Amino acid sequence: MTAMVKAEGVHKSFGAAHILKGIDLEVAPREVFCLIGPSGSGKSTFLRCINHLEQINAGRLYVDGQLVGYRQKGDKLYELKDSEVALKRRDIGMVFQRFNLFPHMTAIENVMEAPVQVKGETKAVARARAERLLDRVGLGDKAKNYPSQLSGGQQQRVAIARALAMEPKLMLFDEPTSALDPELVGDVLDVMRGLAEDGMTMIVVTHEMGFAREVGDALVFMDDGVVVESGHPRDVLTNPQHDRTKSFLSKVL
Ligand code: ADP
Numbered sequence: 044m045t046a047m048v049k050a051e052g053v054h055k056s057f058g059a060a061h062i063l064k065g066i067d068l069e070v071a072p073r074e075v076f077c078l079i080g081p082s083g084s085g086k087s088t089f090l091r092c093i094n095h096l097e098q099i100n101a102g103r104l105y106v107d108g109q110l111v112g113y114r115q116k117g118d119k120l121y122e123l124k125d126s127e128v129a130l131k132r133r134d135i136g137m138v139f140q141r142f143n144l145f146p147h148m149t150a151i152e153n154v155m156e157a158p159v160q161v162k163g164e165t166k167a168v169a170r171a172r173a174e175r176l177l178d179r180v181g182l183g184d185k186a187k188n189y190p191s192q193l194s195g196g197q198q199q200r201v202a203i204a205r206a207l208a209m210e211p212k213l214m215l216f217d218e219p220t221s222a223l224d225p226e227l228v229g230d231v232l233d234v235m236r237g238l239a240e241d242g243m244t245m246i247v248v249t250h251e252m253g254f255a256r257e258v259g260d261a262l263v264f265m266d267d268g269v270v271v272e273s274g275h276p277r278d279v280l281t282n283p284q285h286d287r288t289k290s291f292l293s294k295v296l
């Protein structure tokens with residue numbers, strides 16, 4: 044079975060700052076893959092590399108069996124053109140800590156935007172799907188609200204619906220609940236749990252250890268640009284092997 048994401052010795056630097064120092068990991072299709080680690084350890088950078096927002100400097104990164112950012116011919120690599128990158132990015136949904144909705148569009152217009160603008164779908168088709176998706180995230184009655192008329196948790200659920208509207212094969216979540224008031228976190232996690240149950244492949248950067256334990260299939264602890272420890276979430280969380288993992292978990296659990 045082809046891995047949905049495969050990283051082999053992935054390195055990323057910004058100028059002299061070496062951020063990812065040889066990441067190896069594999070995410071299977073339908074897996075909920077949780078990524079934890081201290082601030083600055085390179086989690087967001089890694090997600091951004093998967094989503095073609097950053098180009099890696101060394102190693103190999105594959106999504107669904109295809110190299111990210113390059114095409115291989117023989118043993119030579121050629122950088123993809125912007126138009127080719129744009130096509131590949133359609134298959135990946137990303138949800139950020141800050142919801143980044145278009146403020147001048149209603150919830151349903153936000154969800155319809157990419158299928159209409161990027162895929163050239165008709166508004167009727169996009170609207171029908173957007174209605175279904177808003178229902179699915181529990182916001183069927185908020186379709187006509189503008190982002191400013193929604194709570195942070197509701198905005199984040201619109202952002203998830205918006206990402207799903209492109210029918211991605213992989214969803215990346217970068218601390219999707221970190222900016223939310225505590226009482227709003229549960230609704231967002233419930234939506235993510237539903238997606239997991241439906242078989243979506245998800246990489247989730249999170250500090251929600253309860254979610255990682257209950258929903259995660261795999262957990263990686265990253266520190267200073269390397270994978271320190273990985274395994275089943277229950278094992279890593281209850282019986283961490285490395286001092287760095289133990290020290291991190293003692294602060295967040
Ligand atoms: P995390 O998500 O684990 O908190 P990040 O991937 O956001 O970590 O950042 C890791 C390191 O990379 C940080 O020191 C950050 O300052 C640096 N970094 C991230 N993006 C850039 C960039 N575009 N230019 C320079 N440094 C960056």
Ligand code: MG
Nearest residue numbers: 086087088217
């Ligand atoms: Mg981050």
